[in-house]
């Protein structure tokens with residue numbers, strides 16, 4: 001069955017005016033004005049007065065759960081499909097965090113495949129916070145070469161009391177493995193780097209650029225908005241050609257302690273002259289949000305949500321005056337390019353049929369289509385996870 005979206009205002013994410021979209025076989029077949037197909041061959045969605053934008057890419061989600069930083073009872077649950085749907089998220093990149101022991105690559109891959117069967121697109125990073133990496137195959141290069149869903153390594157923790165305190169050489173070796181495996185497999189081979197509050201900040205990433213032959217394309221540091229000092233380092237790093245990722249899941253206490261809300265962080269990076277193509281947002285969904293006191297004692301722990309991703313983009317438009325097409329890039333075309341997700345992040349014939357229809361007045365997610373299937377229509381949920 002074909003799907004015909006009529007009269008949508010297209011942001012591909014650049015504004016392209018009014019167009020129809022014909023969808024079939026999970027792909028966008030045509031994007032042009034006034035497409036006509038006999039009604040018996042297709043379902044028609046009237047998108048007059050709606051913006052059609054690429055489905056959102058959330059490049060850092062603990063899809064099988066994470067946490068555990070306050071003991072077993074604080075292990076977080078896995079990602080329910082409906083959270084992705086409500087959030088307009090049609091592609092997720094799954095990762096493991098602090099706990100790479102009770103959670104492992106086999107489980108991560110199984111959860112990714114499950115979400116795929118349920119209706120969204122998934123990829124994964126190999127490893128977790130600690131080095132040496134615990135991959136599924138003997139090496140990261142082999143994970144990249146032989147496991148389709150693996151696009152890189154991570155989240156490898158640096159500058160954090162929860163990291164494995166890797167040496168610079170150990171970190172450089174992982175970036176090198178990602179480079180080699182990425183080249184051989186035709187994938188991005190990106191190391192997703194978790195940055196903590198430690199004073200070393202981005203030091204190891206700067207040293208990679210200064211002391212090795214490896215490039216900034218091989219690393220995507222995340223949580224860059226977590227404190228003012230790291231954020232200032234992030235501005236300099238991005239102006240030097242690096243990519244930076246901000247985390248949208250937060251707690252009021254994090255913001256009180258100096259975390260910069262993503263919308264404001266985007267405004268400040270753009271005002272500082274950072275190339276808007278260098279910035280991505282991710283939710284850290286299903287990751288734990290631990291609140292430590294100054295003695296390192298856990299005070300409170302809650303769970304990140306993928307539903308925080310798009311509201312941060314909406315806030316950037318509504319409160320920071322950033323054009324919709326610029327703000328959308330951080331969750332569409334930028335992650336698709338940086339992570340080499342070739343059929344994702346843009347609306348064009350031949351791309352995967354992942355799209356969201358937004359109400360232009362309040363920027364609410366109205367309709368969600370993933371791999372050509374309608375998962376939400378006019379605010380009504382049409383799909384659920386297997387056990388939801």
Ligand SMILES: [Fe+2]
Nearest residue numbers: 097155194223
């Ligand atoms: Fe992290």
